[in-house]
Amino acid sequence: MLNAVELEQWESGKSVNDIAACQGIRIRRHCRPAASMAEIEAEMGAPRNILEKIIWDKEIEVAQGLARSPLNEVIESAGKAPPTRDFYGALAAAHKRNGVPALIAEVKKASPSRGVLRENFDPVEIAQAYEKHGAACLSILTDEKYFQGSFENLQKVRKAGVKCPLLCKEFVVDKWQIYYARAMGADAVLLIAAVLTDLDIKYFLRICKELGLTALIEVHDEREMERVLAINGVQLIGINNRSLETFIVDTSNTKTLLEKHGDAIREKGILVVGESGLFTPDDVAYVQNAGVSAVLVGESLVKQADPGQAIAGLFGKELVH
Ligand SMILES: O=P(O)(O)OC[C@@H](O)[C@@H](O)c1c[nH]c2ccccc12
Known part of the structure:
Protein backbone atom coordinates (compact mmCIF):
# COMPACT_ATOMS: atom_id res chain seq x y z
CA MET A 1 0.00 0.00 0.00
CA ALA A 78 -3.28 5.81 21.14
CA GLY A 79 -6.81 4.41 20.91
CA LYS A 80 -6.70 3.36 24.56
CA ALA A 81 -5.36 6.67 25.89
CA PRO A 82 -7.70 8.79 28.06
CA PRO A 83 -9.66 11.32 25.95
CA THR A 84 -7.98 14.52 24.80
CA ARG A 85 -8.51 17.86 26.52
CA ASP A 86 -9.65 20.77 24.39
CA PHE A 87 -6.49 22.74 23.57
CA TYR A 88 -8.21 25.25 21.27
CA GLY A 89 -11.09 25.77 23.72
CA ALA A 90 -8.70 26.34 26.64
CA LEU A 91 -6.89 29.08 24.70
CA ALA A 92 -10.09 30.81 23.57
CA ALA A 93 -11.55 30.76 27.10
CA ALA A 94 -8.36 32.02 28.79
CA HIS A 95 -8.02 34.85 26.29
CA LYS A 96 -11.57 35.97 26.99
CA ARG A 97 -11.21 35.62 30.75
CA ASN A 98 -7.91 37.45 31.22
CA GLY A 99 -8.10 40.04 28.44
CA VAL A 100 -4.52 39.24 27.45
CA PRO A 101 -3.29 36.51 25.10
CA ALA A 102 -3.70 33.02 26.56
CA LEU A 103 -0.40 31.51 27.66
CA ILE A 104 1.07 28.30 26.32
CA ALA A 105 3.98 27.90 28.72
CA GLU A 106 6.84 25.78 27.46
CA VAL A 107 8.70 23.12 29.40
CA LYS A 108 12.09 23.62 27.71
CA LYS A 109 15.46 22.62 29.08
CA ALA A 110 17.70 23.70 26.21
CA SER A 111 17.70 24.78 22.59
CA PRO A 112 20.24 24.75 19.77
CA SER A 113 20.30 28.55 19.65
CA ARG A 114 20.51 29.26 23.40
CA GLY A 115 22.16 26.16 24.88
CA VAL A 116 21.04 24.96 28.33
CA LEU A 117 18.40 27.33 29.73
CA ARG A 118 18.01 25.71 33.12
CA GLU A 119 20.19 23.33 35.12
CA ASN A 120 18.36 21.09 37.64
CA PHE A 121 15.47 20.78 35.30
CA ASP A 122 12.38 19.13 36.79
CA PRO A 123 9.67 19.03 34.09
CA VAL A 124 6.83 18.11 36.44
CA GLU A 125 7.67 20.82 38.96
CA ILE A 126 7.86 23.44 36.19
CA ALA A 127 4.59 22.25 34.61
CA GLN A 128 2.78 22.40 37.95
CA ALA A 129 4.12 25.89 38.65
CA TYR A 130 2.95 27.09 35.21
CA GLU A 131 -0.49 25.62 35.77
CA LYS A 132 -0.81 27.13 39.23
CA HIS A 133 0.04 30.59 37.89
CA GLY A 134 -2.56 30.62 35.14
CA ALA A 135 -1.06 29.05 32.01
CA ALA A 136 -3.93 27.95 29.74
CA CYS A 137 -1.95 25.15 28.09
CA LEU A 138 1.55 23.71 28.26
CA SER A 139 4.07 22.86 25.56
CA ILE A 140 6.41 19.97 26.27
CA LEU A 141 9.54 19.66 24.13
CA THR A 142 10.08 16.02 23.24
CA ASP A 143 13.13 16.24 20.95
CA GLU A 144 16.10 14.78 22.82
CA LYS A 145 19.10 15.54 20.68
CA TYR A 146 18.69 19.30 20.21
CA PHE A 147 16.33 20.36 23.01
CA GLN A 148 17.11 17.80 25.74
CA GLY A 149 13.42 16.97 25.95
CA SER A 150 11.68 13.59 25.93
CA PHE A 151 8.39 11.79 25.46
CA GLU A 152 8.94 10.56 28.98
CA ASN A 153 8.63 14.17 30.18
CA LEU A 154 5.31 14.46 28.37
CA GLN A 155 4.04 11.27 29.95
CA LYS A 156 5.29 12.27 33.41
CA VAL A 157 3.55 15.65 33.27
CA ARG A 158 0.30 14.02 32.17
CA LYS A 159 0.50 11.37 34.86
CA ALA A 160 1.32 13.92 37.58
CA GLY A 161 -2.25 15.18 37.35
CA VAL A 162 -1.65 18.41 35.44
CA LYS A 163 -4.99 19.42 33.92
CA CYS A 164 -3.89 21.92 31.27
CA PRO A 165 -4.02 20.57 27.72
CA LEU A 166 -0.54 19.53 26.52
CA LEU A 167 1.17 20.29 23.21
CA CYS A 168 3.72 17.76 22.05
CA LYS A 169 6.52 19.95 20.71
CA GLU A 170 8.14 17.68 18.17
CA PHE A 171 9.48 17.81 14.64
CA VAL A 172 6.78 15.71 13.05
CA VAL A 173 7.76 14.10 9.75
CA ASP A 174 5.79 10.86 10.01
CA LYS A 175 2.34 9.82 11.19
CA TRP A 176 3.90 7.39 13.67
CA GLN A 177 4.98 10.39 15.78
CA ILE A 178 1.39 11.67 15.96
CA TYR A 179 0.01 8.35 17.22
CA TYR A 180 2.95 8.08 19.60
CA ALA A 181 2.33 11.59 20.97
CA ARG A 182 -1.32 10.69 21.63
CA ALA A 183 -0.35 7.43 23.26
CA MET A 184 1.94 9.40 25.60
CA GLY A 185 -0.82 11.80 26.61
CA ALA A 186 -0.64 14.72 24.15
CA ASP A 187 -3.72 16.82 23.41
CA ALA A 188 -2.13 18.76 20.56
CA VAL A 189 0.80 18.42 18.17
CA LEU A 190 2.95 20.93 16.31
CA LEU A 191 3.15 20.75 12.52
CA ILE A 192 5.84 22.93 10.93
CA ALA A 193 4.97 24.30 7.49
CA ALA A 194 8.65 24.89 6.67
CA VAL A 195 9.11 21.11 6.79
CA LEU A 196 5.82 19.66 5.56
CA THR A 197 4.21 19.75 2.11
CA ASP A 198 0.56 20.72 1.75
CA LEU A 199 -0.31 17.07 1.27
CA ASP A 200 1.58 16.10 4.45
CA ILE A 201 -0.29 18.77 6.40
CA LYS A 202 -3.68 17.65 5.06
CA TYR A 203 -2.93 14.02 5.79
CA PHE A 204 -1.66 14.74 9.31
CA LEU A 205 -4.67 16.98 10.02
CA ARG A 206 -6.95 14.04 9.23
CA ILE A 207 -5.07 11.84 11.66
CA CYS A 208 -5.24 14.55 14.33
CA LYS A 209 -8.98 14.88 13.81
CA GLU A 210 -9.48 11.16 14.13
CA LEU A 211 -7.51 11.16 17.40
CA GLY A 212 -9.17 14.29 18.83
CA LEU A 213 -5.86 16.16 18.74
CA THR A 214 -5.57 19.88 17.97
CA ALA A 215 -2.91 20.73 15.40
CA LEU A 216 -0.87 23.89 15.90
CA ILE A 217 0.43 24.72 12.45
CA GLU A 218 3.55 26.83 12.55
CA VAL A 219 4.47 29.35 9.89
CA HIS A 220 7.32 31.81 9.67
CA ASP A 221 6.84 33.65 6.39
CA GLU A 222 4.35 34.88 3.86
CA ARG A 223 4.54 31.87 1.59
CA GLU A 224 3.92 29.44 4.45
CA MET A 225 1.00 31.54 5.72
CA GLU A 226 -0.61 31.50 2.26
CA ARG A 227 -0.16 27.75 1.93
CA VAL A 228 -1.68 27.07 5.35
CA LEU A 229 -4.64 29.42 4.80
CA ALA A 230 -5.50 27.48 1.64
CA ILE A 231 -5.90 24.24 3.65
CA ASN A 232 -9.34 23.40 5.08
CA GLY A 233 -9.82 22.51 8.71
CA VAL A 234 -6.98 24.59 10.19
CA GLN A 235 -7.94 25.93 13.65
CA LEU A 236 -4.69 27.19 15.13
CA ILE A 237 -1.79 28.92 13.41
CA GLY A 238 1.45 29.73 15.22
CA ILE A 239 3.58 32.54 13.87
CA ASN A 240 7.15 31.85 14.88
CA ASN A 241 9.17 35.01 15.38
CA ARG A 242 12.31 32.88 15.21
CA SER A 243 13.51 31.43 11.93
CA LEU A 244 14.39 27.79 12.55
CA GLU A 245 16.85 28.04 9.68
CA THR A 246 18.83 31.12 10.78
CA PHE A 247 17.75 31.55 14.47
CA ILE A 248 17.04 35.23 13.81
CA VAL A 249 14.25 36.46 16.12
CA ASP A 250 12.05 39.36 15.03
CA THR A 251 8.71 39.98 16.72
CA SER A 252 7.63 42.30 13.91
CA ASN A 253 7.17 39.12 11.89
CA THR A 254 3.88 38.49 13.70
CA LYS A 255 2.71 42.02 12.94
CA THR A 256 3.66 41.93 9.26
CA LEU A 257 1.95 38.61 8.61
CA LEU A 258 -1.22 39.60 10.48
CA GLU A 259 -1.47 42.99 8.77
CA LYS A 260 -1.78 41.16 5.50
CA HIS A 261 -3.77 38.07 6.52
CA GLY A 262 -5.64 39.05 9.69
CA ASP A 263 -9.01 39.44 7.95
CA ALA A 264 -8.87 36.05 6.24
CA ILE A 265 -7.80 34.45 9.52
CA ARG A 266 -10.67 36.01 11.51
CA GLU A 267 -13.21 35.02 8.86
CA LYS A 268 -12.18 31.41 9.24
CA GLY A 269 -12.31 31.49 13.05
CA ILE A 270 -8.62 30.58 13.25
CA LEU A 271 -6.76 31.53 16.44
CA VAL A 272 -3.22 32.82 16.11
CA VAL A 273 -0.41 32.05 18.54
CA GLY A 274 2.58 34.42 18.71
CA GLU A 275 5.67 32.26 19.24
CA SER A 276 9.20 32.91 20.53
CA GLY A 277 11.28 35.80 21.75
CA LEU A 278 8.70 37.29 24.16
CA PHE A 279 10.21 38.64 27.39
CA THR A 280 8.25 41.65 28.70
CA PRO A 281 4.68 42.96 29.07
CA ASP A 282 5.52 45.30 26.15
CA ASP A 283 6.41 42.32 23.96
CA VAL A 284 3.11 40.65 24.86
CA ALA A 285 1.15 43.87 24.22
CA TYR A 286 2.89 44.27 20.86
CA VAL A 287 1.82 40.84 19.57
CA GLN A 288 -1.61 41.26 21.16
CA ASN A 289 -2.11 44.51 19.21
CA ALA A 290 -0.96 42.68 16.11
CA GLY A 291 -3.89 40.30 16.63
CA VAL A 292 -2.74 37.15 18.43
CA SER A 293 -5.04 35.36 20.88
CA ALA A 294 -2.29 33.35 22.52
CA VAL A 295 1.46 33.35 23.06
CA LEU A 296 3.95 30.50 23.28
CA VAL A 297 6.77 31.29 25.70
CA GLY A 298 9.73 29.23 26.87
CA GLU A 299 13.03 30.93 27.56
CA SER A 300 11.85 33.99 29.48
CA LEU A 301 9.93 31.80 31.96
CA VAL A 302 12.17 28.78 32.27
CA LYS A 303 15.28 30.88 32.91
CA GLN A 304 13.83 32.51 36.04
CA ALA A 305 14.42 30.99 39.46
CA ASP A 306 10.65 30.55 39.82
CA PRO A 307 9.07 29.94 36.40
CA GLY A 308 5.53 30.16 37.85
CA GLN A 309 6.07 33.59 39.42
CA ALA A 310 7.70 34.68 36.16
CA ILE A 311 4.29 34.55 34.44
CA ALA A 312 2.99 37.62 36.30
CA GLY A 313 6.21 39.41 35.35
CA LEU A 314 5.71 38.57 31.67
CA PHE A 315 2.11 39.81 31.55
CA GLY A 316 2.35 42.60 34.12
CA LYS A 317 -0.44 40.95 36.10
CA GLU A 318 -1.54 37.62 37.55
CA LEU A 319 -3.42 35.27 35.23
CA VAL A 320 -6.41 33.36 36.55
CA HIS A 321 -8.06 30.07 35.59
O1 LIG B 1 11.95 30.10 24.19
P1 LIG B 1 11.12 31.06 23.42
O2 LIG B 1 11.93 32.05 22.61
O3 LIG B 1 10.09 31.75 24.28
O4 LIG B 1 10.30 30.20 22.31
C1 LIG B 1 9.33 29.24 22.67
C2 LIG B 1 8.85 28.50 21.41
O5 LIG B 1 8.21 29.42 20.58
C3 LIG B 1 10.02 27.82 20.67
O6 LIG B 1 10.58 26.91 21.53
C4 LIG B 1 9.60 27.14 19.38
C5 LIG B 1 8.69 27.59 18.49
N1 LIG B 1 8.58 26.72 17.42
C6 LIG B 1 9.39 25.69 17.62
C7 LIG B 1 9.62 24.55 16.87
C8 LIG B 1 10.51 23.62 17.33
C9 LIG B 1 11.21 23.83 18.52
C10 LIG B 1 11.00 24.95 19.29
C11 LIG B 1 10.10 25.91 18.86
Whole structure:
Protein backbone atom coordinates (compact mmCIF):
# COMPACT_ATOMS: atom_id res chain seq x y z
CA MET A 1 0.00 0.00 0.00
CA LEU A 2 1.30 3.45 -0.92
CA ASN A 3 0.68 6.31 1.42
CA ALA A 4 -0.60 9.64 0.09
CA VAL A 5 2.86 11.13 -0.38
CA GLU A 6 4.19 8.10 -2.19
CA LEU A 7 1.10 7.97 -4.36
CA GLU A 8 1.48 11.57 -5.47
CA GLN A 9 5.16 10.96 -6.14
CA TRP A 10 4.38 7.88 -8.18
CA GLU A 11 1.67 9.61 -10.19
CA SER A 12 3.70 12.70 -10.96
CA GLY A 13 7.08 11.06 -11.35
CA LYS A 14 8.47 13.67 -8.95
CA SER A 15 10.47 13.06 -5.80
CA VAL A 16 9.33 14.20 -2.36
CA ASN A 17 11.97 16.94 -2.47
CA ASP A 18 10.83 18.15 -5.91
CA ILE A 19 7.26 18.46 -4.65
CA ALA A 20 8.41 20.27 -1.53
CA ALA A 21 10.60 22.65 -3.53
CA CYS A 22 7.62 23.55 -5.75
CA GLN A 23 5.87 24.74 -2.59
CA GLY A 24 8.84 26.88 -1.57
CA ILE A 25 10.04 24.38 1.06
CA ARG A 26 13.81 24.56 1.45
CA ILE A 27 14.18 21.63 3.85
CA ARG A 28 15.11 18.39 2.03
CA ARG A 29 14.48 14.82 3.21
CA HIS A 30 17.07 12.11 2.73
CA CYS A 31 14.46 9.31 2.80
CA ARG A 32 17.23 6.82 3.73
CA PRO A 33 16.55 6.00 7.36
CA ALA A 34 18.76 2.92 7.34
CA ALA A 35 21.84 4.72 5.96
CA SER A 36 24.56 6.34 8.04
CA MET A 37 24.80 10.13 8.16
CA ALA A 38 28.15 9.87 6.32
CA GLU A 39 26.49 8.01 3.45
CA ILE A 40 23.62 10.50 3.40
CA GLU A 41 25.99 13.45 3.30
CA ALA A 42 28.04 11.82 0.57
CA GLU A 43 24.88 11.74 -1.53
CA MET A 44 23.23 15.04 -0.58
CA GLY A 45 26.01 17.22 0.78
CA ALA A 46 25.93 18.60 4.33
CA PRO A 47 22.61 19.79 5.75
CA ARG A 48 22.07 23.38 4.64
CA ASN A 49 20.93 24.64 8.03
CA ILE A 50 20.07 23.53 11.56
CA LEU A 51 16.44 22.74 10.75
CA GLU A 52 17.48 20.47 7.89
CA LYS A 53 19.98 18.76 10.20
CA ILE A 54 17.29 18.20 12.83
CA ILE A 55 14.96 16.73 10.20
CA TRP A 56 17.63 14.38 8.83
CA ASP A 57 18.28 13.04 12.32
CA LYS A 58 14.54 12.82 12.94
CA GLU A 59 14.00 10.60 9.87
CA ILE A 60 16.49 8.12 11.33
CA GLU A 61 15.05 8.42 14.85
CA VAL A 62 11.53 7.71 13.59
CA ALA A 63 12.71 4.56 11.80
CA GLN A 64 14.29 3.40 15.06
CA GLY A 65 11.10 4.21 16.97
CA LEU A 66 9.06 2.26 14.44
CA ALA A 67 11.36 -0.73 14.85
CA ARG A 68 10.90 -0.61 18.64
CA SER A 69 7.16 0.14 18.66
CA PRO A 70 5.47 -0.89 15.41
CA LEU A 71 2.77 1.38 14.01
CA ASN A 72 -0.12 -1.00 14.73
CA GLU A 73 0.89 -1.20 18.41
CA VAL A 74 1.21 2.56 18.74
CA ILE A 75 -2.16 3.09 17.02
CA GLU A 76 -3.68 0.65 19.48
CA SER A 77 -2.26 2.41 22.54
CA ALA A 78 -3.28 5.81 21.14
CA GLY A 79 -6.81 4.41 20.91
CA LYS A 80 -6.70 3.36 24.56
CA ALA A 81 -5.36 6.67 25.89
CA PRO A 82 -7.70 8.79 28.06
CA PRO A 83 -9.66 11.32 25.95
CA THR A 84 -7.98 14.52 24.80
CA ARG A 85 -8.51 17.86 26.52
CA ASP A 86 -9.65 20.77 24.39
CA PHE A 87 -6.49 22.74 23.57
CA TYR A 88 -8.21 25.25 21.27
CA GLY A 89 -11.09 25.77 23.72
CA ALA A 90 -8.70 26.34 26.64
CA LEU A 91 -6.89 29.08 24.70
CA ALA A 92 -10.09 30.81 23.57
CA ALA A 93 -11.55 30.76 27.10
CA ALA A 94 -8.36 32.02 28.79
CA HIS A 95 -8.02 34.85 26.29
CA LYS A 96 -11.57 35.97 26.99
CA ARG A 97 -11.21 35.62 30.75
CA ASN A 98 -7.91 37.45 31.22
CA GLY A 99 -8.10 40.04 28.44
CA VAL A 100 -4.52 39.24 27.45
CA PRO A 101 -3.29 36.51 25.10
CA ALA A 102 -3.70 33.02 26.56
CA LEU A 103 -0.40 31.51 27.66
CA ILE A 104 1.07 28.30 26.32
CA ALA A 105 3.98 27.90 28.72
CA GLU A 106 6.84 25.78 27.46
CA VAL A 107 8.70 23.12 29.40
CA LYS A 108 12.09 23.62 27.71
CA LYS A 109 15.46 22.62 29.08
CA ALA A 110 17.70 23.70 26.21
CA SER A 111 17.70 24.78 22.59
CA PRO A 112 20.24 24.75 19.77
CA SER A 113 20.30 28.55 19.65
CA ARG A 114 20.51 29.26 23.40
CA GLY A 115 22.16 26.16 24.88
CA VAL A 116 21.04 24.96 28.33
CA LEU A 117 18.40 27.33 29.73
CA ARG A 118 18.01 25.71 33.12
CA GLU A 119 20.19 23.33 35.12
CA ASN A 120 18.36 21.09 37.64
CA PHE A 121 15.47 20.78 35.30
CA ASP A 122 12.38 19.13 36.79
CA PRO A 123 9.67 19.03 34.09
CA VAL A 124 6.83 18.11 36.44
CA GLU A 125 7.67 20.82 38.96
CA ILE A 126 7.86 23.44 36.19
CA ALA A 127 4.59 22.25 34.61
CA GLN A 128 2.78 22.40 37.95
CA ALA A 129 4.12 25.89 38.65
CA TYR A 130 2.95 27.09 35.21
CA GLU A 131 -0.49 25.62 35.77
CA LYS A 132 -0.81 27.13 39.23
CA HIS A 133 0.04 30.59 37.89
CA GLY A 134 -2.56 30.62 35.14
CA ALA A 135 -1.06 29.05 32.01
CA ALA A 136 -3.93 27.95 29.74
CA CYS A 137 -1.95 25.15 28.09
CA LEU A 138 1.55 23.71 28.26
CA SER A 139 4.07 22.86 25.56
CA ILE A 140 6.41 19.97 26.27
CA LEU A 141 9.54 19.66 24.13
CA THR A 142 10.08 16.02 23.24
CA ASP A 143 13.13 16.24 20.95
CA GLU A 144 16.10 14.78 22.82
CA LYS A 145 19.10 15.54 20.68
CA TYR A 146 18.69 19.30 20.21
CA PHE A 147 16.33 20.36 23.01
CA GLN A 148 17.11 17.80 25.74
CA GLY A 149 13.42 16.97 25.95
CA SER A 150 11.68 13.59 25.93
CA PHE A 151 8.39 11.79 25.46
CA GLU A 152 8.94 10.56 28.98
CA ASN A 153 8.63 14.17 30.18
CA LEU A 154 5.31 14.46 28.37
CA GLN A 155 4.04 11.27 29.95
CA LYS A 156 5.29 12.27 33.41
CA VAL A 157 3.55 15.65 33.27
CA ARG A 158 0.30 14.02 32.17
CA LYS A 159 0.50 11.37 34.86
CA ALA A 160 1.32 13.92 37.58
CA GLY A 161 -2.25 15.18 37.35
CA VAL A 162 -1.65 18.41 35.44
CA LYS A 163 -4.99 19.42 33.92
CA CYS A 164 -3.89 21.92 31.27
CA PRO A 165 -4.02 20.57 27.72
CA LEU A 166 -0.54 19.53 26.52
CA LEU A 167 1.17 20.29 23.21
CA CYS A 168 3.72 17.76 22.05
CA LYS A 169 6.52 19.95 20.71
CA GLU A 170 8.14 17.68 18.17
CA PHE A 171 9.48 17.81 14.64
CA VAL A 172 6.78 15.71 13.05
CA VAL A 173 7.76 14.10 9.75
CA ASP A 174 5.79 10.86 10.01
CA LYS A 175 2.34 9.82 11.19
CA TRP A 176 3.90 7.39 13.67
CA GLN A 177 4.98 10.39 15.78
CA ILE A 178 1.39 11.67 15.96
CA TYR A 179 0.01 8.35 17.22
CA TYR A 180 2.95 8.08 19.60
CA ALA A 181 2.33 11.59 20.97
CA ARG A 182 -1.32 10.69 21.63
CA ALA A 183 -0.35 7.43 23.26
CA MET A 184 1.94 9.40 25.60
CA GLY A 185 -0.82 11.80 26.61
CA ALA A 186 -0.64 14.72 24.15
CA ASP A 187 -3.72 16.82 23.41
CA ALA A 188 -2.13 18.76 20.56
CA VAL A 189 0.80 18.42 18.17
CA LEU A 190 2.95 20.93 16.31
CA LEU A 191 3.15 20.75 12.52
CA ILE A 192 5.84 22.93 10.93
CA ALA A 193 4.97 24.30 7.49
CA ALA A 194 8.65 24.89 6.67
CA VAL A 195 9.11 21.11 6.79
CA LEU A 196 5.82 19.66 5.56
CA THR A 197 4.21 19.75 2.11
CA ASP A 198 0.56 20.72 1.75
CA LEU A 199 -0.31 17.07 1.27
CA ASP A 200 1.58 16.10 4.45
CA ILE A 201 -0.29 18.77 6.40
CA LYS A 202 -3.68 17.65 5.06
CA TYR A 203 -2.93 14.02 5.79
CA PHE A 204 -1.66 14.74 9.31
CA LEU A 205 -4.67 16.98 10.02
CA ARG A 206 -6.95 14.04 9.23
CA ILE A 207 -5.07 11.84 11.66
CA CYS A 208 -5.24 14.55 14.33
CA LYS A 209 -8.98 14.88 13.81
CA GLU A 210 -9.48 11.16 14.13
CA LEU A 211 -7.51 11.16 17.40
CA GLY A 212 -9.17 14.29 18.83
CA LEU A 213 -5.86 16.16 18.74
CA THR A 214 -5.57 19.88 17.97
CA ALA A 215 -2.91 20.73 15.40
CA LEU A 216 -0.87 23.89 15.90
CA ILE A 217 0.43 24.72 12.45
CA GLU A 218 3.55 26.83 12.55
CA VAL A 219 4.47 29.35 9.89
CA HIS A 220 7.32 31.81 9.67
CA ASP A 221 6.84 33.65 6.39
CA GLU A 222 4.35 34.88 3.86
CA ARG A 223 4.54 31.87 1.59
CA GLU A 224 3.92 29.44 4.45
CA MET A 225 1.00 31.54 5.72
CA GLU A 226 -0.61 31.50 2.26
CA ARG A 227 -0.16 27.75 1.93
CA VAL A 228 -1.68 27.07 5.35
CA LEU A 229 -4.64 29.42 4.80
CA ALA A 230 -5.50 27.48 1.64
CA ILE A 231 -5.90 24.24 3.65
CA ASN A 232 -9.34 23.40 5.08
CA GLY A 233 -9.82 22.51 8.71
CA VAL A 234 -6.98 24.59 10.19
CA GLN A 235 -7.94 25.93 13.65
CA LEU A 236 -4.69 27.19 15.13
CA ILE A 237 -1.79 28.92 13.41
CA GLY A 238 1.45 29.73 15.22
CA ILE A 239 3.58 32.54 13.87
CA ASN A 240 7.15 31.85 14.88
CA ASN A 241 9.17 35.01 15.38
CA ARG A 242 12.31 32.88 15.21
CA SER A 243 13.51 31.43 11.93
CA LEU A 244 14.39 27.79 12.55
CA GLU A 245 16.85 28.04 9.68
CA THR A 246 18.83 31.12 10.78
CA PHE A 247 17.75 31.55 14.47
CA ILE A 248 17.04 35.23 13.81
CA VAL A 249 14.25 36.46 16.12
CA ASP A 250 12.05 39.36 15.03
CA THR A 251 8.71 39.98 16.72
CA SER A 252 7.63 42.30 13.91
CA ASN A 253 7.17 39.12 11.89
CA THR A 254 3.88 38.49 13.70
CA LYS A 255 2.71 42.02 12.94
CA THR A 256 3.66 41.93 9.26
CA LEU A 257 1.95 38.61 8.61
CA LEU A 258 -1.22 39.60 10.48
CA GLU A 259 -1.47 42.99 8.77
CA LYS A 260 -1.78 41.16 5.50
CA HIS A 261 -3.77 38.07 6.52
CA GLY A 262 -5.64 39.05 9.69
CA ASP A 263 -9.01 39.44 7.95
CA ALA A 264 -8.87 36.05 6.24
CA ILE A 265 -7.80 34.45 9.52
CA ARG A 266 -10.67 36.01 11.51
CA GLU A 267 -13.21 35.02 8.86
CA LYS A 268 -12.18 31.41 9.24
CA GLY A 269 -12.31 31.49 13.05
CA ILE A 270 -8.62 30.58 13.25
CA LEU A 271 -6.76 31.53 16.44
CA VAL A 272 -3.22 32.82 16.11
CA VAL A 273 -0.41 32.05 18.54
CA GLY A 274 2.58 34.42 18.71
CA GLU A 275 5.67 32.26 19.24
CA SER A 276 9.20 32.91 20.53
CA GLY A 277 11.28 35.80 21.75
CA LEU A 278 8.70 37.29 24.16
CA PHE A 279 10.21 38.64 27.39
CA THR A 280 8.25 41.65 28.70
CA PRO A 281 4.68 42.96 29.07
CA ASP A 282 5.52 45.30 26.15
CA ASP A 283 6.41 42.32 23.96
CA VAL A 284 3.11 40.65 24.86
CA ALA A 285 1.15 43.87 24.22
CA TYR A 286 2.89 44.27 20.86
CA VAL A 287 1.82 40.84 19.57
CA GLN A 288 -1.61 41.26 21.16
CA ASN A 289 -2.11 44.51 19.21
CA ALA A 290 -0.96 42.68 16.11
CA GLY A 291 -3.89 40.30 16.63
CA VAL A 292 -2.74 37.15 18.43
CA SER A 293 -5.04 35.36 20.88
CA ALA A 294 -2.29 33.35 22.52
CA VAL A 295 1.46 33.35 23.06
CA LEU A 296 3.95 30.50 23.28
CA VAL A 297 6.77 31.29 25.70
CA GLY A 298 9.73 29.23 26.87
CA GLU A 299 13.03 30.93 27.56
CA SER A 300 11.85 33.99 29.48
CA LEU A 301 9.93 31.80 31.96
CA VAL A 302 12.17 28.78 32.27
CA LYS A 303 15.28 30.88 32.91
CA GLN A 304 13.83 32.51 36.04
CA ALA A 305 14.42 30.99 39.46
CA ASP A 306 10.65 30.55 39.82
CA PRO A 307 9.07 29.94 36.40
CA GLY A 308 5.53 30.16 37.85
CA GLN A 309 6.07 33.59 39.42
CA ALA A 310 7.70 34.68 36.16
CA ILE A 311 4.29 34.55 34.44
CA ALA A 312 2.99 37.62 36.30
CA GLY A 313 6.21 39.41 35.35
CA LEU A 314 5.71 38.57 31.67
CA PHE A 315 2.11 39.81 31.55
CA GLY A 316 2.35 42.60 34.12
CA LYS A 317 -0.44 40.95 36.10
CA GLU A 318 -1.54 37.62 37.55
CA LEU A 319 -3.42 35.27 35.23
CA VAL A 320 -6.41 33.36 36.55
CA HIS A 321 -8.06 30.07 35.59
O1 LIG B 1 11.95 30.10 24.19
P1 LIG B 1 11.12 31.06 23.42
O2 LIG B 1 11.93 32.05 22.61
O3 LIG B 1 10.09 31.75 24.28
O4 LIG B 1 10.30 30.20 22.31
C1 LIG B 1 9.33 29.24 22.67
C2 LIG B 1 8.85 28.50 21.41
O5 LIG B 1 8.21 29.42 20.58
C3 LIG B 1 10.02 27.82 20.67
O6 LIG B 1 10.58 26.91 21.53
C4 LIG B 1 9.60 27.14 19.38
C5 LIG B 1 8.69 27.59 18.49
N1 LIG B 1 8.58 26.72 17.42
C6 LIG B 1 9.39 25.69 17.62
C7 LIG B 1 9.62 24.55 16.87
C8 LIG B 1 10.51 23.62 17.33
C9 LIG B 1 11.21 23.83 18.52
C10 LIG B 1 11.00 24.95 19.29
C11 LIG B 1 10.10 25.91 18.86
